[in-house]
Amino acid sequence: MKSQKIKILIVDDDPYIRQLVSVNVETAGYETASVGGGKEALDIINKNPPDLMILDVMMPEMDGWEICKIVRDNPKFENLKIVMLTAKDAQRDKMIGKHILNADEYITKPFEIDDLLSALTKLLEKK
Amino acid sequence: MNKIQHFISRLFYSYRGRLLIGIASVGILLNLYDEWNHIHLTQKIVSEREMASITSAGKLLSDEVAENLFAKDTFDLNDILSLAAKQDQVIFIAVTDLNRIIRFSTNTNLINQSCFSEDTLNIFKDYKDFFVKTFPVKKTSGQNIGYLQIGYSLKKAHRELRKALYNDIFLNSALMVLILIIAWLISGILMKPLFEMREASKQIARGNFSVRAHAKSFDIIGELAEALNNMAEQLGDLTNNLNNKIEEKTYQLEQSNKKLLELDKLKSDFVSMVSHELRTPLTSIIGFSRTLLNLKLDDTKREECLKIIESEGKRLANMVEEFLDISKIESGNFSLNLEIFNLYDLIQECATIFQGQSACEINSEISEKIYVNGDKNRLKRVILNLLDNAHKYNPADKPIGISAKVIGDQIVICVQDFGQGIKKEDQENLFEKFYRGKDIISERTRGSGLGLYIAKSIVEVHKGKIWVESEFGKGAKFIFSLPKSA
Numbered sequence: 001m002k003s004q005k006i007k008i009l010i011v012d013d014d015p016y017i018r019q020l021v022s023v024n025v026e027t028a029g030y031e032t033a034s035v036g037g038g039k040e041a042l043d044i045i046n047k048n049p050p051d052l053m054i055l056d057v058m059m060p061e062m063d064g065w066e067i068c069k070i071v072r073d074n075p076k077f078e079n080l081k082i083v084m085l086t087a088k089d090a091q092r093d094k095m096i097g098k099h100i101l102n103a104d105e106y107i108t109k110p111f112e113i114d115d116l117l118s119a120l121t122k123l124l125e126k127k
Numbered sequence: 128m129n130k131i132q133h134f135i136s137r138l139f140y141s142y143r144g145r146l147l148i149g150i151a152s153v154g155i156l157l158n159l160y161d162e163w164n165h166i167h168l169t170q171k172i173v174s175e176r177e178m179a180s181i182t183s184a185g186k187l188l189s190d191e192v193a194e195n196l197f198a199k200d201t202f203d204l205n206d207i208l209s210l211a212a213k214q215d216q217v218i219f220i221a222v223t224d225l226n227r228i229i230r231f232s233t234n235t236n237l238i239n240q241s242c243f244s245e246d247t248l249n250i251f252k253d254y255k256d257f258f259v260k261t262f263p264v265k266k267t268s269g270q271n272i273g274y275l276q277i278g279y280s281l282k283k284a285h286r287e288l289r290k291a292l293y294n295d296i297f298l299n300s301a302l303m304v305l306i307l308i309i310a311w312l313i314s315g316i317l318m319k320p321l322f323e324m325r326e327a328s329k330q331i332a333r334g335n336f337s338v339r340a341h342a343k344s345f346d347i348i349g350e351l352a353e354a355l356n357n358m359a360e361q362l363g364d365l366t367n368n369l370n371n372k373i374e375e376k377t378y379q380l381e382q383s384n385k386k387l388l389e390l391d392k393l394k395s396d397f398v399s400m401v402s403h404e405l406r407t408p409l410t411s412i413i414g415f416s417r418t419l420l421n422l423k424l425d426d427t428k429r430e431e432c433l434k435i436i437e438s439e440g441k442r443l444a445n446m447v448e449e450f451l452d453i454s455k456i457e458s459g460n461f462s463l464n465l466e467i468f469n470l471y472d473l474i475q476e477c478a479t480i481f482q483g484q485s486a487c488e489i490n491s492e493i494s495e496k497i498y499v500n501g502d503k504n505r506l507k508r509v510i511l512n513l514l515d516n517a518h519k520y521n522p523a524d525k526p527i528g529i530s531a532k533v534i535g536d537q538i539v540i541c542v543q544d545f546g547q548g549i550k551k552e553d554q555e556n557l558f559e560k561f562y563r564g565k566d567i568i569s570e571r572t573r574g575s576g577l578g579l580y581i582a583k584s585i586v587e588v589h590k591g592k593i594w595v596e597s598e599f600g601k602g603a604k605f606i607f608s609l610p611k612s613a
Contacts, residue, residue, distance in 0.1 A: 014407055016435050020414040027422055058403050087406040088399070110410040113417050 005031040006124055007048075011041045011067065012056035012085070017109075021054060021085070024113050025120070038062025045071060049080060052124060054116075055103070057086035057093075068101045081123045083107060085116070143314045150310045151303070158299045162292065169291050173284045181260055181279050184211075189262040189275045192222055204231060218278035222264070225273055320348050324355055331355075336363030393561045404446055408439035448508070453560075453577055456584045463502040463588060470497040470531055470538065477510045478529070485518050488526035497531055497538055499609055505585045506609075512578040513542040513605045520546025520603070537591075537608040545602040554595055558583040582607070 008030045010021050018034040025032050033050065035041045037059060044050070053071070057064035064084060071077050082103045086093070089108040097106045105119045138144035188211055195204040204222070212220045212233045221232035258281060264273040323340050330338040336359050342352035415432045418424075424432070455461040471493050478489045499506070510529075517527045521544040528543035547566070549557065556562045563576040586593040586607045597603035 014411075016411040016439060017407070017414075019435070020411060020418065023422070023428075024414075024418055087403040087410075089402075109406045110413045113414060113421065 005029070006052070007031045007033070007050040008120070009041065009044060009050040009053045010034040011036075011038070011053060011059075011064070013037060013059040014056075017056070017085075021116070024117065025054075028117050028120070030120070038067045041067055042070065045077065045080070049077060051079075052081040052083065052120065054083045054085050057084060057088050057097075065096065065101060068097075068103055072102050081105075083116070083119055083123070085109065085111065143311075143318065146314055147307055147310055151307060154303045154306060158296075158303065161299065162295060165295055166288070166292055169288055173288060177279065177281065177284055178260075181277060184214075185260055185262045185275060185277050188220075188277070189264050192275055193264045193266055193272060208233075216280040216283060218280050219276075220278070221274075221276045223274045223276075225271065227274070230273070317348075320344070320352055324352055327355060327359070331359050331362065334366075336360070336366060397561060401450060405443065408443040408446070411439040412436050412443070449577060449581060452505075452508075452581050452584070456581070461584065461588055463505065465500055466503055467498055467500045468503050469495075470499050470540075471495045473499075473503060473507060474510065474529060474531065474540075477507060477514060480511065481514045481518070486523065487518050487521060489514075490526045490528045492528070492530040492532075494532070497533060499538060501589050501609060502585070506589075509582040509585050509607065510540070510542070512582050516578065516605070517542050517544035517546075517603075520544050522546065533611065534608075536611050538611055539606060539608045541604050541606045543602065543604045548599045548601050549595060549597040549603050550599045554597065557595055558593065 008025055010018055010025070010032055012018050012021070012034075013036050015036070018036070022032045022034050033044060035044060038061060041053070041055075045053070055064045055067060064086065068082055068084070071080060071082065083105040084097045084103045085107050086097075087109045094106050097103045104123055107116060107119065138148065188207075191207055192204065195207065208220050208222065208231050211217065219233045222230050224230060259276060259278050262275040262277070263271050264275050265271050320341060327338045327340045338359060339356045340352040342349045342356060415436050419429060419432050452461070474491060474493055478491060481487075482489065514527065514529070521527050525545040529541070530543075531538065531540045533539075558579045560580045561576040562579070583593050586609070589609050591607055591609040593605070593607035595603055595605050
């Protein structure tokens with residue numbers, strides 16, 4: 001029973017990527033919000049926590065690793081799913097993302113939109 | 128036994144030992160000579176003395192005997208002779224007549240018959256511990272009436288001789304030992320500087336070049352010490368020099384190592400930056416294409432997506448050009464496509480492109496008739512790069528200035544902004560590969576740090592120069608010159 005739409009926060013410094021993801025995710029039936037940086041992201045998470053966050057890594061000022069760590073360190077947000085969406089595709093980066101920072105999913109750019117959508121479905125259907 | 132052998136070999140093989148052996152040998156020879164001499168002399172003296180005493184006693188006695196030999200009363204003769212015989216050192220006395228018939232004697236068996244002849248008178252013979260002298264007995268008239276033979280013991284004399292000899296030997300030996308001790312001590316003192324030099328040498332061998340031996344004497348030892356000192360000094364200087372050089376070289380090596388590591392890091396940062404930069408527009412292009420295919424969008428939305436695809440495509444193309452340029456510059460395959468064109472036209476083109484992308488105004492001051500022989504496309508990128516940079520820092524309300532003039536044999540183009548300017552220490556590094564400003568704006572815009580490096584390479588391949596004039600807080604002027612075409 002989905003009386004409330006699932007909220008997804010999109011964090012990426014590139015406006016085109018933000019647009020791309022939000023258009024597709026909204027069409028899939030989720031509610032989205034987009035921000036361009038870590039500060040704004042943490043603001044929103046604290047005020048109105050989303051169910052899932054799509055997070056870019058390479059951003060100026062605060063990068064995705066930092067944001068992920070802050071969120072994961074806070075037990076209040078242990079149910080907040082994190083999907084990393086980044087151009088960093090090295091094995092080492094994947095290890096860091098998935099196993100050290102405990103992101104729920106790690107998708108590399110360029111990506112298939114369908115892959116992203118099925119990852120969302122998988123992570124959110126447990127609700 | 129071994130210790131003794133060891134000691135003896137050490138003695139033979141050392142100069143000091145040899146010195147002492149030499150002294151000892153000479154000493155012993157001298158001693159022997161001295162002893163021989165002494166004995167000889169002493170013997171002579173003793174013999175002469177004894178002989179003299181016997182002769183005088185004998186003469187006296189023979190006179191007395193002569194008186195009493197043919198006297199009626201032989202008891203007087205006996206008494207005289209017995210008395211004489213009792214004397215110390217007299218072994219026997221014998222009196223014979225001319226026919227060698229013994230009239231009186233003590234110890235008859237010791238008489239030497241052979242010396243009674245007149246021919247052998249006054250010859251005295253030594254028989255080990257005694258000698259025998261024969262005296263003719265003569266009457267006052269001179270007539271020879273018999274012989275007197277006295278056997279005289281030399282035991283006392285010999286004892287005396289021996290005692291003197293032993294004394295002598297003892298003294299001489301003591302003296303020898305004393306001399307040897309003194310020689311040992313003196314040679315030790317003489318060798319002292321050598322010991323010092325040995326210790327100094329050991330120290331030098333261990334690497335301590337500051338030791339010095341005393342070099343006071345004006346002989347070979349002093350010279351040796353001085354030579355040693357000189358050597359130590361030279362070695363010290365040499366090692367110092369070497370150490371300094373090593374330090375210098377190590378420092379240089381460390382510095383270049385640092386640089387290499389830095390460059391390496393820059394390169395790998397560059398590679399990850401490039402891969403990120405290339406992937407981002409690609410993501411948009413692929414993503415929006417898929418979106419258009421998947422979703423039913425209205426016309427405005429569709430147009431928007433297509434515009435994004437186009438502009439990201441162009442952005443990607445530009446980036447690829449930049450990276451290819453870098454590649455060419457690095458590998459030395461950077462060749463220009465030369466053509467003669469009007470600079471005014473080119474700058475207008477750039478201004479148009481630029482103003483399509485940003486809201487900033489451009490003030491241009493270019494005369495219309497400047498012709499350039501160069502690679503139009505590449506120079507266009509230089510100008511666009513400078514305009515882009517100016518735009519980053521220029522406040523929105525002020526226009527960016529661009530000008531071109533001919534000064535002497537150079538064409539000089541200048542792009543001016545009114546932003547925060549550039550510090551002197553940063554100005555040196557601006558045109559270096561990967562150099563990115565350390566201010567917020569540079570951080571935000573995430574450029575590759577290659578723009579100015581590429582611009583510099585392009586300008587320099589044209590045989591021109593590029594530089595910056597700026598004061599912190601007062602904006603910046605980026606200026607490049609190109610040689611006037613023939």
